[in-house]
Amino acid sequence: MTNPVLVEATRGNFAECLYRGAFAIVDANGRVVSNQGDIERPIFPRSAIKVFQSIPLVETGAADQFGLSDADLSLACASHSGESGHAVRAEAMLASAGLDDSHLECGCHWPLDFPVAIDLAKTGKNPTPLHNNCSGKHAGFLCTAVHEKDVLKGYVGSDHPVQVRARQVIEDLTATQLGADVCGTDGCSIPTYAAPLRAFAYGFAKLVTGKDVDADRARAGQRLIAACMAHPWEMSGTKRACLRLMEAAPGRVFAKTGADGVYCGVIPELGLGFALKIDDGATRAAEALAAAVIARALRESDPAIAETYDRLSTTVLKNWEKVETGIVRPLLSQ
């Protein structure tokens, strides 16, 4: 099927950019509460399921052994902006396990957030692997590997115990089998597995309710989600969409971006998970749709907060001279 246009960007009287995609809001029974588009097509969740990937860090006891704080756990679930506070925290997590950034295999890139990159360049410094948006997750992987006495080198490989544990958690939560046939390599070199969009929304609903999930696993996942909601800056960065989406209803909404147009999230009080994908991978459209999907999930139980998310779903576009040129807005069916 051809996915519907779910977001548009206008200029003058025209829709200049059209964004097709799909979303699913799912409960812990696997019931699809609301959806548009093809939610059975396999997608790569990318960084939107870092919570799933970081569950072994808590489950194994590694987080407690190394005294990781809630802010650390949030960083372990982060696609952070590479601000100095993020890099320093990732370094401290590694140090707690007796490691440093030479152990990171995530690669090195300038901070993804442009103003942060410019600020770093102005200091005359170059980025280290600690600035990689995934450094917190990788620090968590390495803490787990130390705790489990795994060989550290090659921890990003799909056969390494760290990645096997992560895959098993994802399979459990999404009720899928994830073999080499659905495996891709992510930006930070770890495996990413394709599964139906619906399955990721279902996994988050299971995790946050604990339904059909091992109790320790559910506790671990809920601890991570709570840590992210309590410390959203550590999970994202200054002025980032994930931060805005979580600060708008503190402790009531978890929302996490993934590369190439993905978002996943949870509304804990409703026991609902959601997942969405913009076909072409556009971040600005995924952010608009995430706000609209959260608004939809909360519309009935809390119309006022739903309106807040409606407002977040629309962005006025301005050019370099601050002249308004158009808007980005969701186009969900009623």
Add this chain to the structure above:
Amino acid sequence: MTNPVLVEATRGNFAECLYRGAFAIVDANGRVVSNQGDIERPIFPRSAIKVFQSIPLVETGAADQFGLSDADLSLACASHSGESGHAVRAEAMLASAGLDDSHLECGCHWPLDFPVAIDLAKTGKNPTPLHNNCSGKHAGFLCTAVHEKDVLKGYVGSDHPVQVRARQVIEDLTATQLGADVCGTDGCSIPTYAAPLRAFAYGFAKLVTGKDVDADRARAGQRLIAACMAHPWEMSGTKRACLRLMEAAPGRVFAKTGADGVYCGVIPELGLGFALKIDDGATRAAEALAAAVIARALRESDPAIAETYDRLSTTVLKNWEKVETGIVRPLLSQ
């Protein structure tokens, strides 16, 4: 109609991002030689028609009065990367008319090319309006305004003589009427007018052949196109797609990007113009499609050079650790 998927980005065994769009290859009789997708839907051409917008600079005699070189004319048609060579040249163009960067109304932004922005930040300097990717075009606008004795202030307004002349050229070449109803504001604050995709391809074919165009206008346009092909770096920048597309067949292909997924171009030896738009505005997809469209246009007359453009149309994607993760490739029908 729903446009077809013309480009995909893969990861593992899956198409992770799908890019819909349309393209038209048109001759100077207005005959559509090849197309896919809806080529009658109005699109904003954005920077892809800077050649049209800069024709008055040559037509009025301003370029000759101020002794502008071919490299200057290429910069007047550029979305440049903001490298120091671009900024210096834009400044010199302004100086030739007795002006400086305080007259520019294009706004100020960090160089669009990320490595260039980082290099500028490392020097401790901030960008000036000369680094704006449109500064060459605006320098050309100002040269024309000085030559024509227009009031300079407000030259970006749709009613200012500079913009009226540009609009009249576009209307002439595209055989359209461009009123306020189809007017949007571009990133550099000048008006941009929506018209059918087909019309822009037709306009380039008319210009390069001179068919149904005033002889002076055709000469002016051909001079600009030749200047861009002779000095493609000035029209784009280091490692940019427009540079690659023009360097692959020196003097035989003109190709110019526009924001939000547009490309326009010309194959002078065939008398053909082309225009394309990716629905969602993705640059990487527009670049892949531009190469594929040029390959298609040249396939019959020069299969070897068509193969070169086929190669340019596919890009291997690598992550931060240089691991191959997928490819971007066009999916044109035969």
